[in-house]
Amino acid sequence: MSNKIVHWFKYASPQSFYPLAGKMVPWFVALAVLLGIAGLWVGFFIAPTDATQGEAYRIIFIHVPASWMSMFIYLIMAAWAGLGLALNTRLSSMMASALAPTGAMFAFLSLWTGALWGKPMWGTWWVWDARLTSELILLFLYLGFIALQAAIDEPRRADKAGAVLALVGVVNVPVIYFSVKWWNTLHQGASISMAKAPSMAHTMLLGMLLMALSFWMYSIAVALVRARAIMLERERNSEWVKHAVE
Amino acid sequence: MQWNSIGDFFAMGGYAFYVWGSFGVTALALLMEPLLLKKRRNDVLRSVRRERSAVNHSSS
Numbered sequence: 001m002s003n004k005i006v007h008w009f010k011y012a013s014p015q016s017f018y019p020l021a022g023k024m025v026p027w028f029v030a031l032a033v034l035l036g037i038a039g040l041w042v043g044f045f046i047a048p049t050d051a052t053q054g055e056a057y058r059i060i061f062i063h064v065p066a067s068w069m070s071m072f073i074y075l076i077m078a079a080w081a082g083l084g085l086a087l088n089t090r091l092s093s094m095m096a097s098a099l100a101p102t103g104a105m106f107a108f109l110s111l112w113t114g115a116l117w118g119k120p121m122w123g124t125w126w127v128w129d130a131r132l133t134s135e136l137i138l139l140f141l142y143l144g145f146i147a148l149q150a151a152i153d154e155p156r157r158a159d160k161a162g163a164v165l166a167l168v169g170v171v172n173v174p175v176i177y178f179s180v181k182w183w184n185t186l187h188q189g190a191s192i193s194m195a196k197a198p199s200m201a202h203t204m205l206l207g208m209l210l211m212a213l214s215f216w217m218y219s220i221a222v223a224l225v226r227a228r229a230i231m232l233e234r235e236r237n238s239e240w241v242k243h244a245v246e
Numbered sequence: 247m248q249w250n251s252i253g254d255f256f257a258m259g260g261y262a263f264y265v266w267g268s269f270g271v272t273a274l275a276l277l278m279e280p281l282l283l284k285k286r287r288n289d290v291l292r293s294v295r296r297e298r299s300a301v302n303h304s305s306s
Contacts, residue, residue, distance in 0.1 A: 044255075049248050055259035059268045066272065105275055113268040120264050218276060225283050232290045236297070245294045 012091055014231040015240035021224040028221035032214050039210030047203040059117040060204070065212035067110040069219060070138055071173050073103035077145075078170045081163035091227075093159035094234070096166065097149060098227035102219050104142035110135055122186055130179035131187040134172055141169040155234055 043061035050057035077099040084093030114132065115125040126132065145162050152158035175182075180189050235241050249255040258265040 045249075049259065054261060056261035056264055058258070058265050062268060062272045102279065105279060109272050109275060112271055116264045116268045120261055222279055222283065225280070225287065229283065229287045229290055232287070232294060236290070236294050241294060242298060245291055245298070 012089055014091055014094065014235055015238075015244075017091055018228055018231050018240070018244060021228050025221050025224050028217045028224070032217035032221060035210050035214035035217060039207055039214050042203060042207035042210060047207050053121060056117065056120050059113050061207050061211050063110065063113040063117060064208050065215045066106045066113060067135065068212055069215045070103055070107035070110050070135070071176060072216075073099050073106060073219060074138060074141070074166075074173055075170065077103055078166040081159070081166040084159055085163040085167075090234075093156075093163070094227050094230045095223070096159070096162065098223045098230055099219075100142055100146050100149075101226070102222050104139060104146065106215070106219075107135060107139040107142055111139065118186075127186055129185040129187065130183040131176065131185050134176040134179050137172055138169075138176060141165070141172060145169075 039061065043058060047058070047061075049055055077096050080092045080099065081096035083089065084096060111132070114135075118127070119125050145165050148165055149158040149162045152161055179185065180187050232241055232245070256262060256266075
């Protein structure tokens with residue numbers, strides 16, 4: 001029964017997804033580069049100086065997209081991990097493992113750029129408030145997921161243990177997102193509804209969205225490349241890998 | 247455009263350290279990750295090929 005369900009999805013098996021992923025990677029790389037160039041152009045040359053924060057606000061063009069990505073990637077990772085847990089499909093769990101390091105990197109970049117923004121604006125690199133602390137917990141969840149999987153030799157058991165951790169950790173994502181509403185915090189509110197002069201908001205928003213799209217495309221490309229490496233590593237003794245490496 | 251010169255651009259209104267510290271580390275991370283992945287992929291390809299040729303030699 002479960003075999004039948006799996007075979008309905010043509011690309012749910014590593015051997016058919018491997019070549020497809022390989023074909024998709026260059027397109028996502030190209031999109032990431034083009035959108036990134038456009039986003040940086042808008043962010044540095046079209047968006048005007050902020051009235052209160054001066055040029056320091058330009059950190060927003062990577063801080064906000066990196067923070068969004070760290071949360072989106074976690075949700076997608078948890079969804080893949082949950083799918084792998086429920087349906088026992090190999091590819092789903094591999095996709096979850098492929099996303100974790102990229103998500104961790106964006107969580108780190110969110111904290112790093114946040115610290116560099118906080119210092120000139122708040123006078124401190126770090127405060128233990130709800131937004132910052134919950135984002136730090138997100139980074140630890142990613143690192144915990146990676147470490148837990150690395151600590152278990154048998155891949156399918158590692159997948160299951162990782163999936164449970166990833167699913168439990170999902171509760172942290174809405175906490176991060178709504179933390180600026182639920183608690184008093186130094187951190188400013190949601191960027192999208194920021195009350196600024198209209199002309200300002202438009203170019204700022206455009207730059208931010210272009211950078212976010214660029215990060216999206218980058219994440220997809222990198223996750224596909226990593227998923228392909230994981231497929232080779234895990235299924236190295238199968239026939240399809242022997243043909244694929246020729 | 248609000249920059250009068252290249253020096254003006256790099257100075258970032260006095261926030262150069264914070265702005266370039268953010269963009270620099272982000273750029274570094276986004277370049278390092280693909281490079282590390284390329285190495286990971288090459289490592290597994292090489293070891294699978296080596297194993298394969300070892301099996302072929304011993305069987306022939």
